[in-house]
Amino acid sequence: MKILLATVYHYPHTGGLSTHVATLKAGLEARGHEVDILSFSDIPELKQNMKVRGPGFLMNKLSKGKGFVYGLQTRKKMLQKLMEAVKQKNYDVVNAQEVYATFAALDAGLPVVSTVHGYLTYEALSAGNILKDSPEEKFLMEEEVKAYRSTRAIITVDTRIKEYVQREAGITGTAIRNFINVDDFRPEKEKKAEFRQKHGVDVDVPVFFVPRRLTKKNGVIYPILSLPAVLEKYPNAQLIYAGTGEAMDEMKRLIAEHKLEGNVRLLGAIPHDVIKEFYALADVALVPSVHSAGVEEATSISALEAMGSGSPLIACAVGGLKEIINHNVDGLLTEEKNVEELSAAMIELLDDPAKGQQLADRARKKIEDEYSHMAAAEKYEEIYMRAVK
Incomplete structure (x- = not known):
């Protein structure tokens, strides 16, 4: 055709x-x-x-x-x-x-x-x-x-x-x-150190990656609000965003308000091929979507890419995210807008890398089989x- x-x-x-x-x-x-x-x-x-x-x-x-x-x-x-x-x-x-x-x-x-x-x-x-x-x-x-x-x-x-x-x-x-293209988005964790050096990320820094358009329904402010509790235990942790949108100004305000300038990077729009490198260098991927004006997240491509790329995923239990993620089996689901619950999940995966790897391995198999x-x-x-x- x-x-x-x-x-x-x-x-x-x-x-x-x-x-x-x-x-x-x-x-x-x-x-x-x-x-x-x-x-x-x-x-x-x-x-x-x-x-x-x-x-x-x-x-x-x-x-x-x-x-x-x-x-x-x-x-x-x-x-x-x-x-x-x-x-x-x-x-x-x-x-x-x-x-x-x-x-x-x-x-x-x-x-x-x-x-x-x-x-x-x-x-x-x-x-x-x-x-x-x-x-x-x-x-x-x-x-x-x-x-x-x-x-x-x-x-x-x-x-x-x-x-x-x-x-x-x-x-x-x-x-x-x-x-997703399961051949393009595949685990490359063996290149973690290489990609960190390329993108100026210290090798020992815990990294949370948020590959989201910066808009209200994507809940992009909530990782910022959750980060201070994570920093109490992991003071050098970094939150890295890839995307642009109308929520950028509010995010910058919250970063300044909580004095997080040294722990949050806003990359803006980056090429899709480069996003794959950030999945590989990250310890955890976040998809913190929320309900907004009747809008729910669909079957999030960002979530699927994270699952295909070998990064353990934390997402909010809304919309299509509940359909693709089996909580505590191939990812973690948290209540939307629940800052404390998101912080706890972030800390949990830093505390227990073996659990994160197990979630990531199961997620990759699901992507190959179903997506x-x-x-x-x-x-x-x-x-x-x-x-x-």
Whole structure:
């Protein structure tokens, strides 16, 4: 098949959606399909600024949320034009990665299957992009329902999102949990010292790695709040974040307030290949997601990557994280927003490296057995073929 993966956001970019697209492409190509990717990155930077960012910024200054909605609609129109320009390639199916990529494919006259990674409206509320009970909230929810009812098939990345689509739009999708390239994300702990030297991390320092977009629903403030208790026993412990987002300012404030400047590193956005090196040099990975404005973590790609990379994982017991982690078997689950419980779990794995290694070994086996990109690509292929009959 000739398949087009499409998104109104940037590709590549820091975040799970971009990782999902790259990994799905690898799996589909390994199965013999021809796969292209079309994204907002294919629009010239000057045009992005003039048509989307500049006007959207000004509109948001006048009325919170209007610029956000305008931006999505404009991205859709621009992506649609790109799709119309490549129609001669005769794609069998477009796999749209969100609501407005779905609309772009529909209006371009292309057969479309949609993957739902999250909750567009609720996530916009959680991130502060729109206001609760605003016209924008009502409009975006109507747009979600319209997209779900218009596409040929719905794929969701966990069962909760499948239930959400069923509840809001009356459409039954297929839940295919997120996945990783098990060949790319594999244990490399033998390179721990090498990667620590490369990235300026002392060889004897306990390291907690948080590979998360810095947004409210990812709970990124809670490792900072939990760190002081850890430092009482392990005073040289480091907390390293990889990602960017709107929570950055609050995190910097908390770091200064608790005098943690010497123990917390904010790397910003780093390439996906480099993230693999931080998994290898870390002692523990953290995925501290929380409920936020009705949003729950899906089958977290960051969690799957940590489990595949040989790092013991601590995560909060919300959303899809509860589906992929078996507490005290292949990871540790803590109550969301519970600073004391998270601190205790962090200390526990530093106190007992053998337990951490056991959790990590079991997690790697689970990833190989259940979350392979090859197995997921086969499932996607089946849905594509049914959708275009």
